[in-house]
Amino acid sequence: MFNRLYIHVPFCIEKCHYCAFISRTPQKNEIDEYPALLLRELQLSPHDIRPLASIYFGGGTPSLLKPKQLATLLEGIDTLATIQADAEITLEANPGTVDLNSLKEFRNAGINRISLGIQSFDDRFLNRLGRIHSAQQSRQAFQDIREAGFNNVSIDLIHSLPGQDLDQWRTELQHAIELCPEHISIYGLTVEEGTPFAHIYPSNSPELVDEDISADMFELADELLAAAGFDHYEIANYARPGFSSQHNSGYWKRDGYRGLGVAAHSFMRDEYGVRFSNPDSLTHYQHSVLSGLLERIDEHRLTESDAVAEYLFLGLRLSEGISLTAFEGEFGKSLESVYGSVPSDLISLGLLQHNGSVLSLTGRGMLLSNQVFSRFL
Numbered sequence: 001m002f003n004r005l006y007i008h009v010p011f012c013i014e015k016c017h018y019c020a021f022i023s024r025t026p027q028k029n030e031i032d033e034y035p036a037l038l039l040r041e042l043q044l045s046p047h048d049i050r051p052l053a054s055i056y057f058g059g060g061t062p063s064l065l066k067p068k069q070l071a072t073l074l075e076g077i078d079t080l081a082t083i084q085a086d087a088e089i090t091l092e093a094n095p096g097t098v099d100l101n102s103l104k105e106f107r108n109a110g111i112n113r114i115s116l117g118i119q120s121f122d123d124r125f126l127n128r129l130g131r132i133h134s135a136q137q138s139r140q141a142f143q144d145i146r147e148a149g150f151n152n153v154s155i156d157l158i159h160s161l162p163g164q165d166l167d168q169w170r171t172e173l174q175h176a177i178e179l180c181p182e183h184i185s186i187y188g189l190t191v192e193e194g195t196p197f198a199h200i201y202p203s204n205s206p207e208l209v210d211e212d213i214s215a216d217m218f219e220l221a222d223e224l225l226a227a228a229g230f231d232h233y234e235i236a237n238y239a240r241p242g243f244s245s246q247h248n249s250g251y252w253k254r255d256g257y258r259g260l261g262v263a264a265h266s267f268m269r270d271e272y273g274v275r276f277s278n279p280d281s282l283t284h285y286q287h288s289v290l291s292g293l294l295e296r297i298d299e300h301r302l303t304e305s306d307a308v309a310e311y312l313f314l315g316l317r318l319s320e321g322i323s324l325t326a327f328e329g330e331f332g333k334s335l336e337s338v339y340g341s342v343p344s345d346l347i348s349l350g351l352l353q354h355n356g357s358v359l360s361l362t363g364r365g366m367l368l369s370n371q372v373f374s375r376f377l
């Protein structure tokens with residue numbers, strides 16, 4: 001069963017130097033032919049589809065799709081699966097690919113939330129990252145998004161960029177606050193193997209930001225964004241009241257979702273759940289859909305203990321934490337009976353907190369979340 005849809009668009013104008021996502025420059029007709037494959041995949045999908053509460057176009061660069069293609073795609077999805085009247089429908093947009101006209105058309109097509117990949121307000125860093133846009137283009141794109149009528153806008157920023165210091169990061173945060181988005185996602189840079197960044201910045205590069213400074217950057221974001229009225233509702237996400245991402249919150253609450261497109265991941269809710277992904281090359285994916293086979297890569301049916309661990313390390317990402325009563329309702333046993341003293345040990349270490357029947361990460365626990373989650377695996 002699923003009630004959320006993720007659609008992966010695996011095309012980008014150029015590959016950013018740090019990027020390990022599945023995306024590449026499109027060849028002729030590939031973008032034009034892609035939406036029909038997505039609809040065919042949904043049509044063939046055998047699972048029980050509930051009215052869709054959210055749709056997320058991610059990538060890659062989904063804003064490379066033409067507004068008309070998106071409109072046709074959303075109409076097709078509505079016919080096959082029914083989109084709820086109040087569904088959140090997000091489009092990730094690269095500032096170098098949109099203008100006022102396209103944004104107006106995206107809105108008319110049914111998109112009601114934009115996630116804008118700004119990453120930095122400093123052209124030196126944008127060049128270093130290999131982004132195709134300048135800081136000025138990001139500002140213009142944001143202004144156009146507002147003028148097109150979007151009132152639910154998220155921006156992405158990256159900290160711990162090579163050569164970045166705490167003062168520069170403070171300036172980035174101030175610029176972000178001045179724009180007044182409803183939502184901000186913040187990621188610390190990780191240098192992924194196989195990317196140009198891994199060659200330019202080997203692990204001993206003096207330009208890489210050390211862990212302590214990176215932790216200071218995380219805490220500075222927390223401090224400045226809280227003071228500006230943002231709720232730190234998830235480890236990497238901040239929102240004004242009422243604007244947390246409904247789609248991503250569904251991931252953390254283990255709602256079922258279907259991923260359409262190259263390399264898209266799916267999670268079907270039945271018993272403890274099943275996870276799988278689509279082929280990660282366009283040719284392979286095309287064959288999988290056109291043959292009607294819908295090949296599943298790395299299909300994994302979760303056991304009860306997998307589901308329990310997921311419930312914790314996904315649910316604890318949210319500042320609202322997990323309800324111990326809901327946990328017992330879901331699994332028919334107490335958290336203590338599964339993990340013994342682990343939760344209370346983490347409380348003593350100041351990484352978890354207990355409030356009534358709710359267990360959540362402390363501020364320090366958010367910073368050291370990987371250490372916390374490893375205790376539940």
Ligand code: SF4
Pocket residue numbers: 011012014015016019020021023059060061094
């Ligand atoms: S725009 Fe995003 S997906 Fe595309 S190459 Fe850059 S980081 Fe990767």
